[in-house]
Amino acid sequence: MHTEPRCQVPRATIDLANAANWCRVRGVPCLSRPLFAPGRIACLERPGCRCIHAPRSRRNDLAKKTRALSNGTSKLIEHIVSSFVAPLAVAAFIALLAWALGRQLLTLRGEDPLLRESARLVVGLAVIGTGLFGLGVVGWLRPLPLLLAAIGLAAIALAPIAFGRRTDRSSVKTPRRPAAWLIALGGAGSAVLALYPATAFDVTLYHLPYVRAFADAGSLVVVPQLRYPIFPQLLELLAVPLYLVAGETATSLLSTLGLLAVAAGLLGLLRRSRAGYFAAALWLGSPLAMRLGGQLMVEITLTAFIFFGLVGVWRLLRVNVPQSNDEATARRDWAILAGVCLGAAAACKYLGLFFLAVPPLLLLGRRGRSALPWLVLCALLVAGPWYARLTIVTGNPVFPFFESVFGTSIYSQEEAPVTVQFKTPDEAIEEGTDLPAMVASLVLGGRRASRAPPFNPWLLVGAFAALALRPTRSQVVFGLPLVLYALIWPFLPRDPRFLLPVLPWLAIVGGAAFDRLVPAARMRPQPTRVDRSTVLIALGLLLPGLLYGILLVWRLGPTPLDDRAQQRYRTIHLPGYPTLQVWRQLDASDAGRIYLLGRENLQYFGDGQAVGDHFGPLPARRVIDALRTPCHLADLLRAQQIEYLLVAGYRSTDGFEPCLEPLEAPPPDTLWRVPDRSPGDMIGR
Helix, strand or coil, X not given: CCCCCCCCCCCCCCCHHXXXXXXXXXXXXXXXXXXXXXXXXXXXXXXXXXXXXXXCCXXXXXXXXXXXXXXXXXXXXXXXXXXXXXXXXXXXHHHHHHHHHHHHHCCCCCCCHHHHHHHHHHHHHHHHHHHHHHHHHCCCCCHXXXXXXXXXXXXXXXXXXXXXXXXXXXXXXXXXXXXHHXXXXXXXXXXXXXXXXXXXXXXXXHHHHHHHHHHXXXXXXXXXXXXXXXXXXXXXXXXXXXXXXXXXXXXXXXXXXXXXXXXXXXXXXXXXXXXXXXXXXXXXXXXXXXXXXXXXXXXXXXXXXXXXXXXXXXXXXXXXXXCCHHHHHHHHHHHHHHHHHHHHHHHHCCCHHHHHHCHHHXXXXXXXXXXXXXXXXXXXXXXXXXXXXXXXXXXXXXXXXXXXXXXXXXXCHHHCCHHHCCCCHHHHHHHHCCHHXXXXXXXXXXXXXXCCCCCCHHHHHHHHHHHHCXXXXXXXXXXXXXXXXXXXXXXXXXXXXXXXHXXXXXXXXXXXXXXXXXXXXXXXXXXXXXXXXXXXXXXXHHHHHHHHHHHHHHHHCCXXXXXXXXXXXXXXXXXXXXXXXXXXXXXXXXXXXXXXXXXXXXXXXXXXXXXXXXXXXXCHHHHHHHHHCHHHHHHHHHHCCCCEEEECCCCCCCCCCCCCEEECCCCCCEEEEXXXXXXXXXXXX
């Protein structure tokens, strides 16, 4: 009688190595490669070996469940730290460092604490950006040099705070808790939206590609495949340390800092009066400001620099000619604030040049002439390096504009779409006749407003109320930036974002109008409390932004934590992204260059291999003209060493074969491979 070799593993044995050793000791070699499953040991490689069912171990099942739960919890904690804690912590550290640097530059004694500390924060950001420019020029935008620079700056800026006496206490008694609640409630929506993956058009078109290019190269580089290869890039340079430490999500929090700084500045500028609360609520309650405050867009940061720069100019006009050291220090502080902030605005965007050039002209009088050298010096130190770089690299300090003066290039703005072109005087006059429709589109949003979120509708009510009532002297003064900006706005593209720099001043005018319209509660004035009617009205003015943020978060869904969830989020909210992923999976090491026709905003996800825009060596217009002759199109792409072509779904690709090889891709977009040779050349061979 033949006895079949077998091995019975005891119940206590739950490890593969122990199971194999158990059978080997007993002379049964059939467990040379065991498979261990719950309650079973399978013997392989010998036909005479039979699988023996061993009893299940409850202790084994409990241990497995415990390990699975522990692994899942640890992964969840890791995702939360990387997606939420790390970006918020890095942004908080940058804000603290910027505030500490600004504290060393500005005294601003006797001012409202909110205005003083927010001004210090904004000035510190400009100083950090200027320091990063120096590191970028020498190629030190690397983790180690940035860490050493951060430690050195922290030691210089925070040591006097930790070991020195506090001498900047304000004698102004103002309510603190309502102001903090208003700022926190208004900025919560932007902070939450900043934690979502970037999908905004301009963010992935050139803002984040700039940041990645600077971080990868470790220096300030020219990126020729982007719409603007070189530009004033202070905001993107400020985002490099956040990108290196916490990824792309942390960079959006820079705009959130600017949004909150403007709100605090509005409250402090008006001494936290009823008009101050109303103005801050009008600013934070604007859906456009709230949405841009959660993205790496230049407009919010630009607005913050312009606002505090104009505040400095306005205070210089109010301060008397210095008769004592305190008055001289105050004038110097306001001049530094104006110069640094207006220079930083020009270093963020060319639009800041207008605010750098026009308002200081008001200081040519007797009252402001003594502060003008400080203002000009600070502005040159902040903005000068950027325009010197532009002049050295391109020969045009405002590249790629004013080509009739500085010469043309392959990035000529004549190829720009109509929606982003500047207007001629005739076009500005023609479109000015349709002013009511444009104002309505800004409040309601829609196609005329470039599908951007609307403004706060209460702003329009406040503006009409200010005009209907007899404007006060303060309303006329605070409305002066609106009048100055009206000189150039007709020539700018019809995009609501170009009105954002004057939105805080419009909020001040509207807040003062609501203060006059709604009578205050009759009660004994208390300097440290806010009456209930002020709180309720401020919440009503804040409501449009809150509702927009809640609806937007509900539509976007939960914040994606891991990489798979982020990929799924981009697939849903970013047209063309699934097709680009097909190209990325063709060859992980080198998929070849790809041209994005109609999907130029996906360049950030192309790892430096994606090209295609209205400007550059191969502008989109030439590719569109060649769509009817696919073989000529293939020759154009081969001449630029482009191996793949992604075509947006709204363009026809009939007749592309055999000049281009189709690849399987999710509809509606199509993906094509450019052959090494044209079909005629291959037939000739």
